[in-house]
Structure formats: C-alpha cells, structure tokens
Amino acid sequence: MSPAIAGALARLPEYLSQHVLLSVSAIVLGCLISLPLAVVAARSAMLRGPALGIASVIQTIPGLALLALFYPLLLVLSIFTQDTFGFTFRALGFLPALLALMLYSMLPVLRNTITGLTGVDPAIKTAARAVGMTSWQSLLLVELPLAAPVIMAGVRTASVWVIGTATLSTPVGQTSLGNYIFTGLQTENWVDVLFGCVAAAGLALVIDRLLALAETGMAQRSRVRLIAAGVGLAVVIGASLLPLVGRTETHVVVGTKSFEEQYILGALIQGRLMKDGIGATRRDGLGSTVVFNALAANDVDVYVDYSGTIWANHMKRKDMPGRAAVLKNMAAWLKDKRGIAYVGPLGFENAYAFVMRRDRAEALGIKTLSDLALHARGMKIGGDYEFFGRPEWKSVVKAYGMKFAEQRQFQANFMYRAVVDGDVDVIAAFSSDGRIAQYDLQLVTDTKSALPPYDAVLLVSPRHANDGKLLSALEPLVGAIDLSSMQRANLMVDREKDKKTPEQAADWLESVIKP
Amino acid sequence: MAHAPAAAPIIAFQEVAKVYGDTAAVRGLNLTIATGEFYVLIGPSGCGKSTTLHMVNRLSEPSSGRILIDGADASTLNPVGLRREIGFVFQAVGLFPHLTVGENVAIAPRLLGWPPADIVTRVAELLEIVRLPPQAYLHRMPAELSGGQQQRVGLARALAARPRIMLMDEPFAALDPLTRDDLAADYRAIHDRLGLTTVLVTHDMTEAFLLADRITVMHSGEVVQTGSPQELLNAPADDFVRSLIDTPRRRAKRLAELMHVGAGT
Ligand SMILES: Nc1ncnc2c1ncn2[C@@H]1O[C@H](COP(=O)(O)OP(=O)(O)OP(=O)(O)O)[C@@H](O)[C@H]1O
Ligand SMILES: [Mg+2]
DSSP states (O other), rough: OOHHHHHHHHHHHHHHHHHHHHHHHHHHHHHHHHHHHHHHHHHHHHHHHHHHHHHHHHSSSSHHHHHHHHOOOOOHHHHHHHHHHOOOOSSSHHHHHHHHHHHHHHHHHHHHHHHHHHHHHHHHHHHHHHHOOHHHIIIIIIHHHHHHHHHHHHHHHHHHHHHHHHHGGGGTTOOOOOOOOHHHHHHHHHHHOOOOOOOOOOOOHHHHHHHHHHHHHHTTHHHHHHHHHHHHHHHHHHHHHHHTOOOOOOOOOEEEEEEEHHHHOOOOOOHHHTTTOOOOOEEEEEEEHHHHHHHHHTTTTEEEEEHHHHHIIOOOOOOOOOHHOOOOOOOHIIIIIIIEEEEEHHHHHHHOEEEEEEHHHHHOOOOOOHHHHHHGGGEEEEOOOOOGGGGHHHHHHHHHHOOOSSSEEOOOHHHHHHHTTTTTEEEETTTTTTTHHHHTTTEEEEEOOOOOOOOEEEEEOOGGGTTTHHHHHHGTTTTOHHHHHHHHHHHHHSTTTTTHHHHHHHHOOOOOOOH | OOOOSSOOOOEEEEEEEEEEEEEEEEEEEEEEEEETOOEEOOTTSSSSHHHHHHHHTTTSOOSSEEEEEEEEEEEEEEEHHHHHHHHEOTTTTTOTTSSSHHHHHHHHHHHTTOHHHHHHOOOOOOOOHOOOHHHHHHHHOOOSSOOOHHHHHHOOOOOOOOSSEEEEEEETTTSOOHHHHHHOOOHHHHHHHHTOOEEEEESSSSHHHOOOSSEEEEEETTTEEEHHHHHHHHOOOSHHHHHHHHHHHHHHHHHHHHHHHHHHH
C-alpha cells in the first residue's frame, strides 16, 4: 500500500466515528422533531403550508452557509447564558454542526410523513373510527403503520443528504470525513480528497441500502427484512462508533486555521502535549476569526496566530510601533480584554510579503513598494481570498498611494503559479512560504512599515491560562522555530514531488528543533 | 298500517336531517327500531341509506333533529364508547390492510382491553361463525382473500366485542348469489341467537323480504313507507314501492309456475 493511502487509512477510525456520531444524531433528532410536526400538519391544512414552506426555505440555504451561521448564533447564546445563568457550552464543533444538519434533514421527513398520512384510504380511516378507535389510536395503530414505507423513504433521503452535508462541518470545528477533503484541498493532497469523497459516499450508500431494506420490510410486512435492516444498521453504526468508546476524556483542543503551516504547527503542538501526557484533540481548518473567538470562548485551547492579525483585525490598531512593542501591547490586550494567555513567539514571522518574479523586478528596477507604486497602474496584483478586504492592504494603499489595473483573488497554491506564469505581476505572499525560495521570487520591501509584523505567537484559552502543566509543555516551543525551518517544512507539504502530509512535516520539524 | 313496535325502541330518529352544502342527504327522518328487531333500509343509490346508518354511531352528526339510543340523546354520549358497543359492517369492507385476518377480528376486544387468552378464543369462535376455518385464515392478510371472504372477516370484526346493535351497509353485495344467501341466512340465525338489533342497508328487495322484520323504503332522502314485508306486499304506498316489490313478486310467480309444471309431469 502506498504511504499516502496508509496515512489516510490511519485517520479513518477517528473521522468515520465522528462523522457517524454527528450524522446519526442529526437524523434521529431531525426525525424526533419532524414526525410529530408532520402528524399535526397532516391534520391541519393551516399548519401544513407554513411547516413545509419553512422547511423548504431552510433546504435552499447552502449547507456550508447554514453550518457557518450556527457558530456565531451559538456563541452569542453561550455568552448570554454565561452572563445570565452562569453556565456555558461549546459553541464550536459538534453543536452547531448538529443543529444545522438536523434542520437540513427535516424537509424530506416532513414532506413524506404528511404525504403518507394524508394518502391513507379514507374508508380505512372511517373503519378505524367505527371500531371505536380514538384519533390517537387510529394514528398509532392504522395511519402511521400504513404510511410507514413512505415515511421511511423520507428518512432515507434525509440520511443521504445529512451524511453528504456532514462533510462540510470541518470549518465549524467538527471532525468528520470532510477533514480529508478540506485539508486535502488545502495541501493539494488529492489522495486525501478522493479518500474523503469515497468514504462519505460509501457510508451514505451503505446506510441508504440498509434503510431501503427496512422500507421494503415495512411495505411488505416482512419481519425478516426489518430485523436484517435493524441488525445491519446497528452493526454499521456500532462498529463506526467503536473508536469513541472508552476514549480518555481529552482536556485540550488544538485549533488550526486553514493553511499548511497551521496544520503542521497543530500536529507539532498536539504531539508535544501528548508526549507530556496531556490529552489533546485537533480542530483543523477553522476560519481566522472563528478560531480567535473560539479561543476566547474556551472552545479551542491552544493555537498559533500572528501578531499583525491580532493587531489589525482584533485590536483595530492602525499605528505601527515596531515589532517588540506590538508583541508587548498585544499580550497586555489579550490578557485584559479577553483573558487569553500569550505564551510567546515561536521565532519566525509569517508576514504579508509582496513578491515578484526576479527577472521582471530587475527589468523594471523595482526594489521597494514605492518603486512598485510607480508601475502599479499598468499591473495586476494577486492575493488570497482575505487580503484585499484586510486593513493591511488599506494601509499599504494609503502609505504608498498604490492603484493597480486589476486585483485578482486566488487560493494560495494557484497564487504562486500565477505570478510565476506571468498571469499577475505581483502577489501578496506569505514570508514563511517555502515557495518564495523555490521559485526564486524577489521580495519588494516595505520601507514605510505600512505592514505590521507577523510574529507567529502561541496563545492559550482563558480557562487554561493558569494551567502550569500545559504552559510548561508549550514553553519550550517559544523561539524554537526559525524562518528557514518553517519554510522548509511548509515546502514539504506544498511541493508536487515527494509531497509529505502535515503530520510528516511536523515530525521533521520536531526533529530539527529538538535541542 | 305501520305501527310502532311493542318493545321499547333501542334506536329512534326524531325529525333528523343531514345537509351537505345546500343538498339534503336525508330530511324529516322519523324511525323507531325495537330491541331485537331486524330492520332493513332499502332504496335507490344516493337516497341517503349510508348517511342514515352513519349517524347512529356518530360517524357523522345530524344537521338537525335527534337520535336516541336506549332513550339517551346520542349527541350526549361518548362517541368512542358508543362505537365500541355497536358493530359496523361497511359497504367498502375497510379491513386494515397491514393486519392479519386474526388481528383485524381482534381489534375491538383489544381496544376494550380484553385478556389476550379471551381474545384468541373469541377470534377462533368468530371465524367459525363466518365459516372461515381459523387454521387456514387466521394468519392471512386481507389482500390474500376474495371479496366475499373479506366481507366475512368484516362481519366477524363487527361482531367481535359482542355488540347489542349491528349496523350493516350492503354487507352481502359483493358475494356470489349462493354464498350471499348462505351468509345472509347464517347472519339471520346469528342475529336471532345473540339477540342482536340489526339495521341493514340493501338494494335487493328479495334479500330485504327474506331477512327483515320491518323494512323502510327511502327515496331522495325521505321515507316513502315503513312496514313488515307482509304489509309492503299487500299495501304498497305508491308506484315506487310497487315497482320495488314487483321484481321479487314476478320471480316468485315464475318459480312457482316452473315448480308446478315440474310436479305435474
Ligand atoms: N361527505 C359527503 N359530502 C357531500 N355529499 C355527500 C357526502 N356523503 C354523502 N353525500 C351525498 O348524500 C346523498 C346520500 O348519500 P348516501 O351515501 O347516504 O347514499 P346511499 O343511499 O348510501 O347510496 P348507495 O346505495 O349508492 O350507497 C348522496 O347524494 C351523496 O352524494
Ligand atoms: Mg351507501
């Protein structure tokens, strides 16, 4: 077996168990709400329209957006309950994913149950009344059993949808088979992407077949089929959930944003913690703002952010007092305003860095951003999805009076190729990215210090801010990673040939930083 | 000639009307049905027979007038309790397709919370009564039965909880003439033996004459004549009743002639 497939397989028990737990919970919860609602709606035409209408509208919201909506909603709610009732809950991960998927599962169950119930032969309903059934008995003994195959078909549709959509719960911090797809896309590990797709589709197919068996079992009143379907479901679900049974309660959640360097550092930190006997799980691929808020809300306990991001995005500072002063001010602000503990800088910067092809920069005589500003009107600039909306970009535009002919947004991988191929003239790259050296790109220097420094910094959640054991496990990492080591580790994951997984790159990084 | 029966009425309709939108399905209905009576409602399609029957156990409610059951206004009685004391056999049979023959028959006793052992005995007994040997039919599904067999199961289901009143809406219409006569005669015997009060709806005057103690002829939602078979034969109220009794009379006459000729040779 190839190492890529072996690596993917090793993560299967964790991802599959989380995926099944999430999907099954969402479907069960969805049915528990949809079935009674449908029963009431089937008897009242007044309720039927609105119930189906709302469920249909929910269905039209893209799955990713629905999932993303629940995190801020729950975050606000958890802050409210904390302030008002003194208890709080995790707004990240399982809960938002569960609620979004539950809503997603409702329409098919609702629609089929209403269709099934209203479709029961009126002569049979009259007979049920005539033998002296109450309307409740008629429902339980006659109408629901007769509608059962149609209802089951709805549950089947819902299950397939939910299992598929659950792959989108990775960005809200819930581990699922989507982790293969999201990290695979980010690191261009197509084996992972494919593996994730096949695993999710396979799971959906198996569950669909078993529910189909249950459906025909109900339609044909075949006890054998029903039992076979029940046993099959129990075995599949039970076996998938096995890795979760008896697992030691983990104490620390390591968060990562959605790019290679973060995955590598996440794996590195997790490894360090485990080695020191601290249980740690990872929430990979979180949005930049999501992960910061999650840390403040104790949904994530450790992650690496960059000083400039906190300075500009969270502290909303526009002044540029210099590298050391930024760190000092930032540490104080984090502690005072959010209760977050600042452990220290890792030792390298991952700053926004404007880079060009060396031959082109030399031909035009561009060395600084001021030089670049002179040529900008005839040039195209590339950035990642965030860059042109960030305060750093506004600050550069203001400081140098730059205006480009065209701005283009790229996924990081494609951005480097675009500048190498000449599709754009200059890109806002990341200084720790290994590809700057690999492609021999020329750095355009920021002489006016319009861009803040971006020291990689280790942050710890308020609830672990005084956790001596955790802090002493993390402290050896402070100042331990230099820029060229980080660049090389990043390149291992980014490059096409001899591509490594973030975990392998983390192992390598661990081996070079060990004293 | 029609006279009120001697025994106290178990069912009485007093000026009952049932209106759907602006058409009256029945109107001005006055009926008294005595305990133990075998009462037949007859009339053309759409004259309101099923409507009349459905109002007895409150499957539908009268638009005006009163229905008395044992002297009590039916609208004051608990409909579920009332229905459990009244057996109902449907024109459209209405067996529960997801339940076996045995489970269909057992439904009313089950709802009344009989002990399971009693239910088992009762179901077997009833299947014997309607001539469906339990060992062959108990576990069949309704879809695996002929129309006539389904109607027998419907009859057994209606009788299960030992009702005092049986309401039967064209129960034998789907049967072949031979089994129809058989089952009709069987049922009349059951009626007598169990001391039931039966209200039966039919299109078939011959059947009415053979079974009924009293007959009410309906037309366009109104009663045309009520009387014993004898009274109807001897003194039909109008041409409509006359035309109804004509068919059985002609048949009987022709049969008598044939038998006379046969006896003569
Ligand atoms: N639910 C209903 N809504 C509207 N009209 C109805 C309804 N039920 C019955 N009717 C009308 O009431 C009249 C009497 O119907 P009913 O079913 O009592 O006739 P019937 O004598 O039983 O006829 P058949 O011999 O065909 O069964 C018919 O004109 C019918 O169309
Ligand atoms: Mg009728």
